[in-house]
Amino acid sequence: MPVADFEPVIGLEVHAQLLTRSKIFCGCSTSFGAPPNTQVCPVCLGLPGALPSLNRAAVEMAIKAGKAFGCRIAERSIWARKNYFYPDLPKGYQISQYELPICSGGAVPVPGLGTIGLTRIHLEEDAGKNIHAESGSQVDLNRSGVPLIEIVGEPQLRSAEEASEYLKALRLSLIYLGINDGNLEEGSFRCDANVSVRPRGTQKLGTRVELKNINSFRFVRQAIEYEIERQVKEIESGGKVLQQTRLFDNEKGVTRSMRSKEEANDYRYFPEPDLPPLLVSPEWAAKVQVPKLPHEVLDELTRSGVAQADARTIVADPRLVEVHRRVGGDPRRAALFVVGELARAVNEKEADLAALKFEPAQVAEVWKLQDAGTLSSTAAKEVLAELIRSGKPPARIVQEKGLAQVSDAGALEAVVDAVLARSVSEAEKYKAGKKNLLGFFVGQAMKELKGKGNPGALNELFKRKLGD
Amino acid sequence: MAIDRAQVRHVARLSRLALSPEEEERFAAQLGHVLEYIERLKAIDVSGVEPLSFAGEASSPMREDLSRPCLPREKVLAQAPEQDGQAFLVPRIIE
Structure with a gap:
């Protein structure tokens, strides 16, 4: 059977570091x-006798995630020790949650896929980091004890593409919730994938393989696609897929077996004797505020008149949502500014979304000048560009650049009269029916006014003077 | 319940313990006795009893999210068998 006759079944486990100040x-x-090993103490070094003391903010962030995805929040959950030996795990066990996690059930909204179910979300501590070198490995324990939530998704994904869409949606949601920075490169958002294949039309799940070390959206797709093909080939050639953990090698684009971890899969979980059960009262859970998720913001934007494509661009970056909100005024016009002038400035490195130089509310001042006829639409664009670059008050930019249009009737009339006085023959032709000469007159006047005449007002004046 | 030497070796490996053949023999017998005792406990009817995960169901006291000074690095690394002034050194981890 070719690959197309097999159906991949994929479930993702995401480890997300929580944005707490302390471990x-x-x-x-x-x-x-x-610098390595400068953010450690007896607790996260696993020194004998040190006892853990739970960070309330980490629990609250887990509750926030649980509420946002519609999970059941357990009134009582317990801590467990997951035992394994690895140099980055000083205690020889990781404090995690096993039998009774803080959140269970729920689903993540994924654009284009509806929702993807969640099995659970639990709290745990991160391990340290190994830096590998030829001669040996260095161990840095700064990360040891950083709070994580592990978000275990149901095996409802059917392609590498779907897996990547789910991950993107989940990542953006966590950023909106303010509980994770979504940084794959720094490892604050990590993903393991469980992949199996089965002949299309059958229900029984195939043997699953766990893929580790996937730290970009591109690698997620590559690793899963490679693994699907590898498993199908294995079955095709009469072999069997072995249950194992495989590491994705992003340089070669292949997955390979992690023999060293095979035996370590016996984690011997048992309840953590150093921590009492975690109690979350319904009152506490009710008090935890949940910010809007990306799909809710998208709905709001499109309902307020913002075009779908623009709304999607804005929602993809919460910083753009914030600028859009602060610009205020007509949502559609504000959206055009965000995806137009602002996006252009960001692309050309004239603006940094992390450190904007201007106050978004000032954009409305530019619109006001444009609507009053003081600025042409071209000039308004120029003022906005300068506002983004420098943050100077719009009125000052207009003055410094000499961008104000001449709309004053007296001043315009003098110019119009002068143009007509020296274009007698053209004026005759116009009156005789050659109406397209209007452009010629306005052009002459604009030249005189160095391009700053209000074109609408000039049009009107010429028509009136020429008897239209 | 009897426990054989292969099982003892497995558990020892998970715990990174190097046992001599005599020790394997001795621990197989001792662990067997422990398991026998567990078997006796299993005979007790505990249906309807919630599993006890913690003695005394105290609620977890929680700490506010404030970061505090950590240990000086010299002190952290002082007792490591091998270190380079910045990190702990361990044999190369091969994956």
């Missing part, structure tokens, strides 16, 4: 990029 069980800082 989950101790007061060490969680900030990224500090």
Whole structure:
């Protein structure tokens, strides 16, 4: 059977670092990029006798995620020890949740796929980091004890493409919730994929393989596609898919077996004796505020008149949503500014969304000048571009660049009269029916006014003077 | 319940313990006794009893999310068998 006769079944497990200031069980800082082993203490080093003390903010963020995805929030969940040996795990076990996680059920809305069900979301601590070198490995324990939620998705995904869409939607949702920074490169959002294949039309699940070390959306697709093909080939050639953990090698684009971890799959979970059960009262859960998710913001934008494509561009970056909100005024016009002038400036590195130089509310001042006829639409664009670059008040930009249009009737009339006085023959022809000469007159006047005449007003004036 | 030496070896490996053949023999017998005791406990009818995961169902006291000073790195690394002034050094991890 060719690959097309097999149906892939994919479930993703995502580890997301929570944006707390301190670690989950101790007061060490969680900030990224500090010199190795400078953010550690007896608790996260696993020194004998040190006891964990739970960070309330980490629990609250897990509740927030649970509420956002419609999970059941457990009033009582328990901590478990997951035992395995690895140099980056100083205690020899990871404090996690096993039998009774804080959140279960729920679903993640994914554009184009409806919703993808969740099995559970649980809290746990991160391990340290190994830096591999030829001679040996360095261990940095700054990350040891950073709070994580593990979000376990149901095996409802049917292609590498769907897996990637789900991941993108989940990542953006967590960013909107303010509980994760979505940074795949720095490892604050990590993904493992469980992949199996079965002949199309059958129900029984195939043997699943767990893929690790996938740290970009492109690699997610590559790793899953490679693995699907590998499993199909294995079955085709009369072999069997072995249940195992495979590592994605992003340089070669292949997955390979992680023999060292095979035996370690015996984690010998047992309840963590150092931590009492985690109790979340319904009152506490009810008090946790849940910000709007991306699909809700998208609906709001399109309902307010913003074009679908523009709304999607804005929603893809919460910073754009914030600028759009602060620009205010007509939502459609504000959206055009965000996906137009602002996006262009960002592309050309004239603006940095992380550190805007201008106050978005000032955009409305430019519109006001444009609507009053003081600025032509071209001039308004120029003022907006400069506003984004420098943050100077629009009125000052108009003055400095000399962009104000001449709309004053007296000043325009003098110019119109002068143009007509020296274009007698053209005026005759116009009156005789050659109406397209109007453009010639306006052009002459514009020349005189150095391009700053209000074209609408000039049109009207010429027509009136020529007897139309 | 009897436990054989292969099982002892497996558990020892998971715990990174190097046991001599005599120790394997001795622990197989001792662990067998522990398991026998567990078998006796299993005979007790506990249907309807919630599994106890923690002695005394105290609610978890929680800490506010404030970061505190950490240990100085010299102190952190001082007791490591091998270190390079920045990190712990371990044999090369091959994946």
